Amino acid sequence: MKPIKLFILAECLFNTGLFAQPTDADYLLGYGGVAVFIGMEFIFKEDLAPQKAKWSEPNAFDTFFRDDLKWDTGNQETAALFSDILLKGLIIPSAFWSSYNSGYKYSSYVLMQTQVVAATGILTHATKFIFGRQRPYAYYKTGGPEFPQTNLSFFSGHSSISYAMVTSAAYLLETAHPDHSGLIWSSGLFLASATSYLRIAADRHYMSDVLTGLVIGSALGYFISRNQHKKFFATSAKKKADLIINFSIPL
Numbered sequence: 419m420k421p422i423k424l425f426i427l428a429e430c431l432f433n434t435g436l437f438a439q440p441t442d443a444d445y446l447l448g449y450g451g452v453a454v455f456i457g458m459e460f461i462f463k464e465d466l467a468p469q470k471a472k473w474s475e476p477n478a479f480d481t482f483f484r485d486d487l488k489w490d491t492g493n494q495e496t497a498a499l500f501s502d503i504l505l506k507g508l509i510i511p512s513a514f515w516s517s518y519n520s521g522y523k524y525s526s527y528v529l530m531q532t533q534v535v536a537a538t539g540i541l542t543h544a545t546k547f548i549f550g551r552q553r554p555y556a557y558y559k560t561g562g563p564e565f566p567q568t569n570l571s572f573f574s575g576h577s578s579i580s581y582a583m584v585t586s587a588a589y590l591l592e593t594a595h596p597d598h599s600g601l602i603w604s605s606g607l608f609l610a611s612a613t614s615y616l617r618i619a620a621d622r623h624y625m626s627d628v629l630t631g632l633v634i635g636s637a638l639g640y641f642i643s644r645n646q647h648k649k650f651f652a653t654s655a656k657k658k659a660d661l662i663i664n665f666s667i668p669l
Contacts, residue, residue, distance in 0.1 A: 440529055440650065448529045451536025458543040466543075467566035472550035474557055480624035484554055489619040491560050501616035505576050509583045509609055510535070516587035520594045523650065530646040531586050538582040538638050539575070542631070546570040555621040562621065574623040577631030578638075580610035585639030593647065610635075 458466065476484070489497050513535070517527035551572035555562035562568075584606030592599045614632065617623040 448532040448536060452532055455536055455539030464566045466547045468550035468569045471552035471569045474552040476624060480626050483625035487618045488621050494620045497616045497620035501576055501613050504609060504613040505580055509580050512583055512587045516591050520590040526650045527590055530643055534582050534586045534639050534642050538578050538635055542575045542578045545573060553622055554624055560621050571623055572627050573630035574617050574627040576617050577614040577628045578635035580613040581632050581635035582639035584610045585636045586643040589640060589643045
């Protein structure tokens with residue numbers, strides 16, 4: 419019975435104390451970055467957003483998809499509302515429930531996804547301020563929010579953050595539950611795609627805005643999660659194996 423008892427002791431030690439701990443830099447990049455992102459969105463947007471469009475004329479590609487996917491003018495606000503519900507009500511909160519279901523060290527998983535949100539949000543807003551693309555509703559005069567929203571079309575923040583979050587959450591969940599990989603990825607990508615579609619339906623973005631958000635958000639979500647997962651957890655696997663071997667030898 420001694421090896422079994424010592425094996426349980428090793429498991430307890432592994433679950434609580436042998437993971438690599440996040441550094442001060444990790445917390446700064448995560449929670450400090452989110453603070454910067456929130457400031458860009460709610461405090462400094464009016465000062466940073468371009469008052470005049472730097473890029474207005476839509477190309478043939480964007481015009482084609484706008485004509486096919488845009489909802490009638492009377493329903494565009496409904497599409498915008500649904501996109502907000504998907505992003506803020508389902509996708510962003512996934513940072514908490516996906517972390518809870520991903521295995522050990524809940525706080526580290528939440529920190530990883532916080533870093534994903536921070537990096538994606540800051541890059542998205544900085545790009546919007548630099549390019550100053552006029553939103554389709556402003557160009558076609560179909561109605562919509564006034565300044566400072568008017569010239570922040572490229573690229574779609576709903577799209578980039580949605581794909582970043584679902585990619586990050588799916589990566590972490592798949593690591594813990596590989597048998598459910600197909601369901602995890604398909605359900606996550608469906609939510610992100612629906613959110614992106616609704617941004618075009620609401621006449622808030624062109625197809626190129628959404629596709630750019632898809633690529634950048636997915637890349638950031640995947641690579642940040644993979645890199646930080648290795649940093650926080652990969653080296654602990656060897657420590658766990660060493661403990662099990664050392665403590666399981668019958669005395």
